[in-house]
Amino acid sequence: MRTLIAAGLAVVLLAGCSGPGQENAPSAPPLVSVSQTPSETPSETPSVTPSSTSKLAETLCVRMDATLVKSTLAVPVANIHPETPPADFGVPTYDVCQLTLSKAPNGPVLNVETSVLQATKATLAATQKAYAATKKEPAKPALLGEGGYGTSSFVVFLLDGKLYKIAGPKATLAKYIVLGQEAIRQVPGLPAADLLITRPDCERGSDAAEKVLGVPASARRDGQTALGDPVCGWVTPTGALYSSARRTTQAAALMVPIRKAATSQPIPLGDEGYVDTATGRTTIRVGDDKLVDLVPLPARAINPDLMTQFALAMSSLYTR
Numbered sequence: 001m002r003t004l005i006a007a008g009l010a011v012v013l014l015a016g017c018s019g020p021g022q023e024n025a026p027s028a029p030p031l032v033s034v035s036q037t038p039s040e041t042p043s044e045t046p047s048v049t050p051s052s053t054s055k056l057a058e059t060l061c062v063r064m065d066a067t068l069v070k071s072t073l074a075v076p077v078a079n080i081h082p083e084t085p086p087a088d089f090g091v092p093t094y095d096v097c098q099l100t101l102s103k104a105p106n107g108p109v110l111n112v113e114t115s116v117l118q119a120t121k122a123t124l125a126a127t128q129k130a131y132a133a134t135k136k137e138p139a140k141p142a143l144l145g146e147g148g149y150g151t152s153s154f155v156v157f158l159l160d161g162k163l164y165k166i167a168g169p170k171a172t173l174a175k176y177i178v179l180g181q182e183a184i185r186q187v188p189g190l191p192a193a194d195l196l197i198t199r200p201d202c203e204r205g206s207d208a209a210e211k212v213l214g215v216p217a218s219a220r221r222d223g224q225t226a227l228g229d230p231v232c233g234w235v236t237p238t239g240a241l242y243s244s245a246r247r248t249t250q251a252a253a254l255m256v257p258i259r260k261a262a263t264s265q266p267i268p269l270g271d272e273g274y275v276d277t278a279t280g281r282t283t284i285r286v287g288d289d290k291l292v293d294l295v296p297l298p299a300r301a302i303n304p305d306l307m308t309q310f311a312l313a314m315s316s317l318y319t320r
Helices: 002-014 020-024 052-063 066-073 121-132 173-186 200-213 251-260 304-319
Strands: 094-100 109-115 148-150 154-159 162-167 196-198 219-221 230-236 239-247 264-267 272-276 282-286 290-297
Touching: 052 094, 052 109, 052 173, 066 173, 121 148, 121 154, 121 162, 148 173, 154 173, 162 173, 196 200, 200 230, 200 239, 200 304, 230 304, 239 304, 251 264, 251 272, 251 282, 251 290, 264 304, 272 304, 282 304, 290 304
Parallel strands: 196 219
Antiparallel strands: 094 109, 109 162, 148 154, 154 162, 219 230, 230 239, 239 290, 264 272, 272 282, 282 290
8 A cells, every 4th residue: 555655646746757767777786986987906796896986995995004003093903894885974975995993793993084075174164063063072183184173083184175084993082193194194196086976776866866955966975785775875065865774673663753753744655754854864664674764964954845755766766
């Protein structure tokens, strides 16, 4: 029944927005750059074409001195994570690579991140202000590049029009400054990442995403989770919008507070779905073990009809 309802709504709300080719898009297509520039490193999975995102991030991780990382953080290993994580969406959005810091599975990692879009001192100041609003460990100045700040678990700094963020296990700010200095030494000569890193099956949401964002995306960052679920992302200088999925046996339980929230507006997708009218965040439960997240950043009140249109455009990617 929910399929029929969703299909009916899709006709009403999205007529003409999605091309017929999108209906036949594969559920797990290759991750590709629009320019399809070949990577300098071989793909870990033959069916996945390395993107410029992975090329940039992995090169920075490869260049960093593993011995220095190990001694600075007092960890046994500092190995490049074999898979490129999804982008770190926000304001700004970052490309990410990881160094694993333990021989055990699911151990600590060091994230080395580079802003997708150009950044300025105003961007740096805005990120520091946003972090201060979280009321977490107070940040202190970090003398790196053209200015920065950090805590015992991360450092952020501006260098040559990009923001860099290095984050990992709890240590000291001084140790993260050492890692920041190492990153600065390795940045020169890194290839620029393409602005458009896309998956064909994410294109179904582009028209609706533009309406949510209010402007065309300046960059795209599509990818996949560690379990192979698609991640689709649209990035602007002032925000981002992305879709992804979480696998959890607690899916039904996690929906209870969402369902009861005064700001939740139901949508007829999946087994149940809701738009939070205060933040724009939309959550859809699919069965007992999957939650689909459609998230505008920064969180803000958004016309729920626009988020519903976006959810309708993207839902078949996660619910079929």
